[in-house]
Amino acid sequence: MDAVLDLLKKYCKKEGLKVQIILLGGLALHHYGMKDRATRDIDAEVRGNIDRLTAYLKAKGIPSDLGEDVSRWSVVSLPSGYRKRAKTIWRDKFLEVKVLHPADFIIAKLRRFTEQDIEDALFVAGKYGIKAGGLLKAMKDAVAHSPKDSSLASFQKSVRWFISKYLSG
Incomplete structure (x- = not known):
């Protein structure tokens, strides 16, 4: 997770872009405490320039599934207010990384x-x-x-x- 977070930090700083990410999948699980689940892909909701971020990650060999509304990744919506309940795990001038509330x-x-x-x-x-x-x-x-x-x-x-x-x- 640290290597991917470092890449995201470098990207945002270099591009001067503000990006907010809510992690799902393996990287979120790493934060929740499942350290043995190896993953290098990023599944996330992104507020910011998704196309540029996707191209950057692809150039770095990082597979990604990014969208501006993860609630629409399924016919079943996420519970209302999921963005407000998401917990910030990293923040600086350009990048904010969150994970969903456990429920x-x-x-x-x-x-x-x-x-x-x-x-x-x-x-x-x-x-x-x-x-x-x-x-x-x-x-x-x-x-x-x-x-x-x-x-x-x-x-x-x-x-x-x-x-x-x-x-x-």
């Missing part, structure tokens, strides 16, 4: 519901003491702010399964 991160992972996503969600839930009630509330908020779609029922079923299997309270 929002879990919802983001359970939208895809792959085996790896379930493992990631389980790790974060355990590390941060996320309880069933809190995750259920986040799920309901996400569904309420999503466009009406038949896949919402599947998402709710997946989250309820995750809660019943792994969480208490």
Whole structure:
């Protein structure tokens, strides 16, 4: 994570651009405490010039999946207010790096519901003491702010399964 953060700092300073990033994926997991998950790609919501940043990362050999609204990466929206709840983990004159609140991160992972996503969600839930009630509330908020779609029922079923299997309270 440090090497990627250093690249981002250099880019922003060199270009004189202000960029705000909310990390998802492996780099966020590294911050949450999963140090053994090796990743060099960047999955993030970006406020700033996404095209220039993507080109810079590509030139440095860093794969990236960047967007200006990660809530729209799925039919299922993230819970409302996720940007306000995101925690700043680095800030200087040009760059601000954040991670999602743990419950929002879990919802983001359970939208895809792959085996790896379930493992990631389980790790974060355990590390941060996320309880069933809190995750259920986040799920309901996400569904309420999503466009009406038949896949919402599947998402709710997946989250309820995750809660019943792994969480208490």
